[in-house]
Amino acid sequence: MKYYFDGELAQFFGHQISLIYPEFPRNSFIKGVNNLVKELELKERVAVISKELHKALGLPYVDAIGILKQMLGPENKTEQGMFANGYFLMPIAHYVEVYGLNDFDVSMDALYEITKRHTSEYAIRPYLLHYEQEMLEKLRIWAIDENAHVRRLVSEGTRPRLPWAKRIDVLSDDPYMNLSLLEPLITDHSKYVQKSVGNHLNDLSKTYKEETIEWIKKMHKLHGKNINWTVKHGLRSLIKVNDQDALAFMHRVGE
Incomplete structure (x- = not known):
């Protein structure tokens, strides 16, 4: 290419x-x-x-x-x-x-x-570093945009381990800040957005395993099996290494 x-x-x-x-x-x-x-x-x-x-x-x-x-x-x-x-x-x-x-x-x-x-x-990544608060406000608006590509940007642009990009830490040094941006996207009807959310969760799980699994459990209580595909995609690296916490959760939700 x-x-x-x-x-x-x-x-x-x-x-x-x-x-x-x-x-x-x-x-x-x-x-x-x-x-x-x-x-x-x-x-x-x-x-x-x-x-x-x-x-x-x-x-x-x-x-x-x-x-x-x-x-x-x-x-x-x-x-x-x-x-x-x-x-x-x-x-x-x-x-x-x-x-x-x-x-x-x-x-x-x-x-x-x-x-x-x-x-x-x-x-978008340099702007996250230079204008974090302004970007958070903008991203929360974009997370409910009618355009799936704009909604996906909220998840994909803030991924800590985005391929081809320099790694960045979570926003405000707090994984729950990233997770809060994913909250309105976890039930997105677009498979394109769902995949990005899963990839973002997978990134987070490599550094913030406990926080990620805790958040996923909370989301599953709210939304049930509708988010099973996304969370399984998000836990795939933990599942691959037979992480017992991830495996126990997926077994409990029937995946």
Whole structure:
């Protein structure tokens, strides 16, 4: 997939941006990307395109992201992730991640729109570190959003062990803060969201086993077998190593 992020994608970006911002130096942008990506892996290629966009646009962040948002395209109506839909938007999400930290509200609006088409699970993580309280308020609103991709972002973006991302500790150094964000999502009707919640619980169980199992028991008392699939997915690492507490719980609930 890394070869998708090369001069051909730069040509696409150059064409699309020029339709919105005719002053965009598309040729030098394409040349810059072509010259820099050849020996790089996927994540580094995405970062190069993001950096070259920043250099070529040469605009204040608010103006630049305003242009980039106009090329996002239609929302992803499927329950498929970033490797099936919208992956050309990875450099734009990275742009917000790197260049938008000083413009919280503008960046949150951008990430909200990006995640409905691709994902913002990586781009959101620096904001969790820099604006924890503001992010908690935003995430609690997004957790009840009508869009499944936005709801999934609440779980996926805050995962302590998100693949491909730098590990982060739980919010406010308290696993129950993460679990509180998962509470409205534990009964989500979307399998896409359920899987993310299970993955998040699995992450937490590796460091905060007792707290995770205690919370799962509490949720099961409230919601019963409706959440069995999600919690089994969340306890899978403990089950794999024959953890007796996890096995006893799953046996009790009939799984």
